[in-house]
Amino acid sequence: MENRLIITKYSEQYYPPTPNNFTLFLRRSIFFQLIRFFILNYKIMKIVIKGHS
């Protein structure tokens, strides 16, 4: 969030959402990301199989 402090107010960079600490933690958590790894693989395979049909 400290980035917001150095971004000029009312510029385009002022408005988009930024992840909070919990979201950042989940993005970096080995355990959580391991689960996501298998889920993402499954989702990609669904796209791949559809693309080859």
Place this chain on the structure above:
Amino acid sequence: MANIVVLGAGVAGHTAAAYLQKGLNKKEHKITVISPTPTYQWIPSNIWVGVGRMTPEEIKFDLRPLYNKWGIEFIQAKAQSFYPEGDEHINTGFVEVEYTNEENKGEKIKIAYDYLINATGPKLNFEATEGLIPGNGNIASVCTFGHASHAWELFQEKLDKMKNGENQIFVIGTGHPTATCQGAAFEYILNVDFEIKRRGLEKQAQVIWITNEYELGDFGMGGAFIPKGGFISNTKLFAESYFVERNITWIKRAGVKKLDDHTIYYENLDGEYLEQPYDFAMLIPGFAGHGFKAYDKTGKDISDKLFAPNGLMKVDADYTPKPFEEWTIKDWPETYQNPSYHNIFAPGIAFAPPHSISKPMTSKNGTPIFASAPRTGMPSGIMGKVTADNIINWIKTGNATMIHKASMGRMGAACIVSAGYGMRKGTAATMTVSPVVPDWEKFPQWGRDIKTTMGEPGLAGHWLKWLMHYMFLYKAKGLPFWWMIPE
């Protein structure tokens, strides 16, 4: 005996050659691959070469031993002219090619074919932007492994300057008003930013994204809608959030016209002519066809029969000019077969798209500024396989009906957007869209199947990207059971 010639050994060409040799008896049929270089490179990993996380040797290999094992003839040459009807001496279609190897450099030969696959990809049209010369001054590129290797050398110089307390401005994005491939530049800017921060040099660096996109996250595919956190949001929000999180600023709707050693000159959609100083620039050039010529049996120039005005090859797309509001997925090709000469195909980036996917925009001065249609590795691989499957079927059955189809308006694509290398601290956004070209008739609300479209940042994305690097190189090397790995 059928004689099949493949021009190009990139994702589409090499995939087609691999499936052709698997599906055809090589004692009965001849397969020839013609490419200016004897190496295969896994282009998505160029961005890691550009930040020093991989060497060129890790992302490429020599095709000649593999083609020798597969019974494919390899000719190191570049295509020059197409003679789809032959000429007064040769009664079958042929291509004139010029050797690029040391022994025969500059020598021209004629290669006859029964079936021709033109998978020559794009010409990297650097000359369309004044001063955009990779390796010149502070300008880098990650379009080839050679360019990426130089980009890393230049990046190291800038890192050293920052270590000595000098401030540096990094500008990364698109280098032509109608450039495409925003995804690769997006990955590179995130990796550059990651490497700067890893060294604790962020106070000396200003990192700026410059793009011809109308909004961030367009990526040449008109953006996408992603379900996340209880909302369905556009990729604009996703891309902007990624940049704000990293304190990367951006310039959008910008058509870069010229560069000198320290300044980028661009025009925006408002018609303003503006300047951006820089110390390091990596800007993706415009793509074009290779300027091939085509002649009929009498020697008459028929280039317009084979190629669109941009030099890319005409295929089974609907090229009728029509307004953006009337575009549909039916405009997009399914078999990549040339409509005039049915034994010629153009999968991958070599085919001329019917139009862009993003809405064409023009500045107040009449300059077109918008993202052209991208064709990433996965669609190119699928197109290469479908082309090979159709040719195999034609040869084996004698039936010229194209039974295998792969329209970008029906196939999905997965893209892993690397944002930093490392098995513990790396990150990447996993993105999927289905279909690549929005189908507003089938999916009137979001243009795509919202159940299969996603965008998720995290460490798992890096593991996926890393895994795909090795998996697709394994497949390209034709190692045991390579064909079980999908494109």
